[in-house]
Amino acid sequence: MGLDFVIVGYNQIPMNDILEGLEVTQNLSGAYNHMAGQSVVFSNRRYSYSDLIKESISNAIGRPCEFDIWNMPICAVHYLVSILRKSGLSVEGVNSFNNDKTKLIEILKKSPRAIGISTSYYIDNDPIKEIVEFIRDYDKDVIIIAGGAYIANLCFENDVNQQNWLFKDMGADIYLNDSQGERTLINLCHELKKEAPDLNSIPNLVYKEGKSFCYTARVKENNTLDYNYADCYSFVKDKPIPAVFTRTSRSCSNHCAFCRYPFLGGKYTLACLESVEEELDYLKSIGVEYLVFVDDTFNIPLARFKKLLKLLIQKDYKFKWFSFLRCSDIDDEAFDLMSIAGCKGVFLGIESGDPQILLGMNKRATIEQYKYGINKLKEKGIMTMASCMIGFPGETEETVANTIKFIKETEPTFYSLQMYFHETKVPIADKADIYGITGGGYSWCHNTMDWRMASNLVYKGHQEISNSLFLPIYSFQLWSICYYMSQGFTKEELCEFLRYAKEMMLDSYNNSNPEYRGGQDKKILEVFKNSKMVMKYKEE
Ligand code: SF4
Secondary structure: OOOOEEEEEEOOOOHHHHHHHHHHHOOOOOHHHHHHOOEEEEOOEEEEHHHHHHHHHHHHHOOOOOOOHHHOOOHHHHHHHHHHHHOOOOEEEEEEOOOOHHHHHHHHOOOOOEEEEEOOOOOOOHHHHHHHHHHHHHOOOOEEEEEOHHHHHHHHHOOHHHHHHHHHHHOOOEEEOOOOOHHHHHHHHHHHOOOOOOHHHOOOEEEEEOOEEEEOOOOOOOOOOOOOOOOOOOOOOOOOOOOEEEOOEEOOOOOOOOOOHHHHHOOOEEOOHHHHHHHHHHHHHOOOOEEEEOOOOOOOOHHHHHHHHHHHHHOOOOOEEEEEEOOOOOOHHHHHHHHHOOEEEEEEEEEOOOHHHHHHHOOOOOHHHHHHHHHHHHHOOOEEEEEEEEOOOOOOHHHHHHHHHHHHHHOOOEEEEEEOOEOOOOHHHHHHHHHOOEEEEOEEEEOOEEHHHHHHHHHHHHHHOOOOEEOOOOOOOHHHHHHHHHOOOOHHHHHHHHHHHHHHHHHOOOOOOOOOOOOOHHHHHHOOOOOHHHHHHHHO
């Protein structure tokens, strides 16, 4: 049987290239400063945290190391491979475009009928274009399909002319416009097997015809999550099994004023617990020990969350797991259960430490609830990551000071602080007149702040916060801590890495910073030299 389909996962563009590309926009937008604040200068080049940690571990081992967060099995790739195979198709997956190029080349030699590009983590066309060009170098005729979150966002945000321009620039043949898209993909792959495929018969497609694009009917998907999970994992023999992503729900029941996710994700949908149990049984049977639950509101509804925690305890899986958590919607019993059930870390979408800003954001949470929740989690030995933003409409220097004070007082294990990103199709955008909002993305202004001021306040905030460790949002999140722990590194080693990395980030926040010293380069290379894991790898 020939190969019907290949799905290609994440392509990480080097941080140095991203920053070089953004340099010309420095006076127009905060995008450059935002990315600079997610990276460091090391050996005179911009590094993402994920590349920096690889450099540090490689230095300790004495050869290039294979530890890379993109070795974590990507959810979308494994899920799609599983469901397409179940529909009777012959399918292969390439988890990481960067790390698995040799595998991709071998697969391309089998002349697959079509190749899909998953766009879950992208914010612009560049990584997709690079994959398309790479594939075309080996097979100029293969049908290339792009689908997933980036394509759905692009269709949500832009008018048809802009969409056509972006599709042409990307260079694929067919685009899937649905935030779920799996039903469309299954139908499309089967249609492509026919002698004369009729693309027009399949909803949710945009495809090239001559020099223009055809749009088929739009029919929103609403797929069940029950008994519909990835079951095609395979791991390298005799190596620690990486942490695995899983989800038990889709979309979100909240409506934060800055967030588009509830619009794109559709109705909040939960998998039944019997299905979750079956998946957890499977993951346990293949040796998985570390899990990341990617549900955006894992603890909602609370009664179901408690049932799930009790299931984890009763079945004695002994998973160590990380998740998102709304610490304003939880009680003491759930905190106790989380600890017993193996929770090691939670991502908290705090957003602001100011009550008025929280109201404006429609966060439906109070500062008191946040404080109580963080304290309880600390009491239970669960790592906390408080994610905050600066510059939401209505923000002033005073409200920002409240956010910084909140982080300093509550001392979460990790924090992130980033500039507000203004979307034009979210609830707060409907109040543009009230707040005087103009612009979009990282180039915005409102009655009480603009992106320049927000960028300066982010930098100032980083300088003031010393009792929590900075974790960037881009390329090295809390899930990376879970991954490196699954590979045998300790929390203490990872925290030491983050301590030096923050000094480097601050040193190089702005290229023109006259205070740039570059003094931490040596220290960051020493972090893992006494690591037990490194010793083990050195002996191999
Ligand atoms: S920010 Fe999080 S909780 Fe709020 S609507 Fe978006 S996904 Fe839901």
